[in-house]
Amino acid sequence: MDFIVPPRRSKRSHFTLDQKHAILDEYDKCLERGSRIAFCRAVGIGDNTIRLWVQQRETGELRSRSKQGREDHRLREHDKRLLKQVLKENEVLKAKLARSEAAVDILGKASALLDAMAKSAAATDPELKEPEPQRPEWLTSKPGKTSP
Structure with missing residues (x-):
């Protein structure tokens, strides 16, 4: 591995955005079995942190390197x-x-x-017979056709 680990003041210090992108670029290059875990150990970052950064990069939360400064969300x-x-x-x-x-x-x-x-x-009128409930025309069967 020829990746140079970025210096930090202490284990609790945060990486800059450029450092995160550089680390993720190198992490993506690790293709062999176990090489990603070895890379995380060499850099001194937990694999959960790397996964979080990858997820943030995919969702766009980890801003692009090309965009310097604040984005205008208005x-x-x-x-x-x-x-x-x-x-x-x-x-x-x-x-x-x-x-x-x-x-x-x-x-x-x-x-x-x-x-x-x-x-x-x-x-009320004995001459009128009780109206039969009418079925809509589209429900009545056509003569000659049998329904299943």
């Missing part, structure tokens, strides 16, 4: 306009959904009322 002006537009569209769609649900509810109640009126009319 929204840009275009993104703010787009967000406002999407939120407004979301409110419009929520209102449409509420109106549609209310209409379906009203239609259901109207259907139940008409059904009750038909049953009531049949009960």
Whole structure:
């Protein structure tokens, strides 16, 4: 192994971002069985720490070496306009959904009322026979076809 271990003041000192990336680069080069553990021992880092750094690098928490300084996480002006537009569209769609649900509810109640009126009319007028429950057309079988 020709990797130079970065000097630290003590075992509790932290590695810099560049040192972490250099250590991870060397760690990735360890391909032989047991070489990664040997590398961790040589550097003086626990294998859990290396795994944590690898995970942070994969999720983007360990910032890139090319990006010096702080990243700007604030929204840009275009993104703010787009967000406002999407939120407004979301409110419009929520209102449409509420109106549609209310209409379906009203239609259901109207259907139940008409059904009750038909049953009531049949009960009071002896000439009207009891209405048979109607099956929707798409549920009725076609002549000549047998259902399984």
